[in-house]
Amino acid sequence: MNKELEQYRLQAIDWLATHAPAYSGEARKGLSFEQDLALAKTWQALKADHGYACITLPGEYGGGGGSELQKVIFCEEEMRYDLPLVYFSISVNNPLPIFLRYAPEEWRKRLGPPTVRGDLIWCQLFSEPSAGSDLASLRLKAERTEGGWKLNGQKVWTSWAQISDWGVVIARSDPSLPKHAGLTYFFLDMKAPGVSVRPIHRLGEECDLNEVFFDDVFIPDEQQLGEVNGGFRVAVETLMIERYAVTDESGYAPALETFIEMARNSLVDGQPALDDPQVRTKIVDVFIERQGLRAIHHRALEAFANGKEPGPEGAMRKLLLGRLRQSLGSVAMNLLGANGVRLLPDRHPLNDYTRAWLDPSLRIAGGTDELLLNTLAERVLGLPQDHRPDKGKPYNAGK
Numbered sequence: 001m002n003k004e005l006e007q008y009r010l011q012a013i014d015w016l017a018t019h020a021p022a023y024s025g026e027a028r029k030g031l032s033f034e035q036d037l038a039l040a041k042t043w044q045a046l047k048a049d050h051g052y053a054c055i056t057l058p059g060e061y062g063g064g065g066g067s068e069l070q071k072v073i074f075c076e077e078e079m080r081y082d083l084p085l086v087y088f089s090i091s092v093n094n095p096l097p098i099f100l101r102y103a104p105e106e107w108r109k110r111l112g113p114p115t116v117r118g119d120l121i122w123c124q125l126f127s128e129p130s131a132g133s134d135l136a137s138l139r140l141k142a143e144r145t146e147g148g149w150k151l152n153g154q155k156v157w158t159s160w161a162q163i164s165d166w167g168v169v170i171a172r173s174d175p176s177l178p179k180h181a182g183l184t185y186f187f188l189d190m191k192a193p194g195v196s197v198r199p200i201h202r203l204g205e206e207c208d209l210n211e212v213f214f215d216d217v218f219i220p221d222e223q224q225l226g227e228v229n230g231g232f233r234v235a236v237e238t239l240m241i242e243r244y245a246v247t248d249e250s251g252y253a254p255a256l257e258t259f260i261e262m263a264r265n266s267l268v269d270g271q272p273a274l275d276d277p278q279v280r281t282k283i284v285d286v287f288i289e290r291q292g293l294r295a296i297h298h299r300a301l302e303a304f305a306n307g308k309e310p311g312p313e314g315a316m317r318k319l320l321l322g323r324l325r326q327s328l329g330s331v332a333m334n335l336l337g338a339n340g341v342r343l344l345p346d347r348h349p350l351n352d353y354t355r356a357w358l359d360p361s362l363r364i365a366g367g368t369d370e371l372l373l374n375t376l377a378e379r380v381l382g383l384p385q386d387h388r389p390d391k392g393k394p395y396n397a398g399k
């Protein structure tokens with residue numbers, strides 16, 4: 001890493017040490033959802049004031065005008081704190097950049113800066129009850145009407161729809177075309193007449209997921225992003241924008257160090273758990289996998305530093321992290337005994353083994369394990385493509 005980037009990291013560490021404690025950890029304990037969201041918005045605005053919000057987006061829309069590597073460096077440091085970042089995890093990472101790429105300039109000027117500052121939140125309305133991994137099989141209907149489009153149907157698993165002001169949505173505009181070819185992409189006001197949001201209750205206290213229903217929702221022509229029936233390409237672009245997500249063990253998985261500390265203080269058959277051969281083997285396995293993950297991460301950083309895109313590193317890293325998080329969680333829960341099945345509020349991700357085991361989100365959202373394995377099989381091992389029996393056939397054939 002060159003001197004300039006080292007300097008950037010040191011500045012970020014310094015800035016975070018000054019500002020982050022007032023927005024993280026103890027400062028969040030006991031806050032209601034609304035209070036935590038308000039804190040998150042203030043944190044986002046503070047970052048925007050100092051060029052740390054949306055680091056890679058242009059300054060004219062409120063972004064930091066920086067590089068991908070600077071963004072990764074800042075994220076790495078920011079994730080060391082338990083900050084309320086989750087409400088913006090979709091908004092600024094995928095919908096905002098795609099909106100800025102395709103929307104008319106007056107719309108970009110109007111919605112870009114307040115989104116960067118966190119005053120506006122966006123959601124991404126892609127998945128449906130029968131379209132997730134195979135997104136192109138979606139059904140939400142877009143029909144032509146005077147001055148725009150009318151949308152009818154349903155989306156599901158929409159993160160943060162209940163607090164979103166705007167959303168990006170993909171709908172079927174021509175069912176007579178093959179499934180990838182008949183889709184159009186729009187942005188929409190989540191408060192528009194006919195949009196209704198219904199929460200999906202999860203096992204824990206998380207309240208991020210929703211169903212969204214469309215009942216004759218009018219979308220003006222100027223809110224179309226990309227070509228009519230060219231929406232699938234825009235959707236793929238949206239998903240590719242977050243080129244490399246910094247999901248490291250400090251952010252998502254309980255740390256090995258806290259596990260070792262716990263094993264030191266637990267007993268297995270009356271003996272210290274740290275002396276148990278199975279526990280020791282687990283520690284070694286996780287240590288080795290973690291070293292592998294770090295090596296993959298450094299390769300991705302090197303690619304960015306050399307002006308290249310990381311290859312399948314992101315898929316490999318997400319796959320391993322998701323599995324690691326759950327497998328360490330399950331061993332930890334065994335050591336914790338009856339306490340291991342209790343979900344405690346205000347638990348830091350670094351020692352929340354129960355949630356790490358119970359919550360498979362990381363293994364589903366942004367590509368399931370199986371889909372990631374397919375990507376690695378095709379792109380790394382050069383194996384033949386998955387069987388696609390409906391390729392090239394009209395979407396409505398036989399329906």
Ligand SMILES: Cc1cc2nc3c(=O)[nH]c(=O)nc-3n(C[C@H](O)[C@H](O)[C@H](O)COP(=O)(O)OP(=O)(O)OC[C@H]3O[C@@H](n4cnc5c(N)ncnc54)[C@H](O)[C@@H]3O)c2cc1C
Binds near residue numbers: 123157159364366371
């Ligand atoms: C926490 C969370 C947040 C989310 N947020 C959003 C959001 O904001 N917006 C949004 O649009 N969506 C969101 N999603 C939905 C997410 O994108 C989908 O859940 C995901 O794409 C998988 O789709 P699915 O649930 O329909 O499962 P399916 O695609 O039906 O898969 C079911 C099972 O079949 C396997 N499978 C499917 N196809 C293949 C294949 N070709 N080969 C081998 N196995 C296969 C899968 O791996 C999986 O195990 C979110 C999901 C989660 C868990």
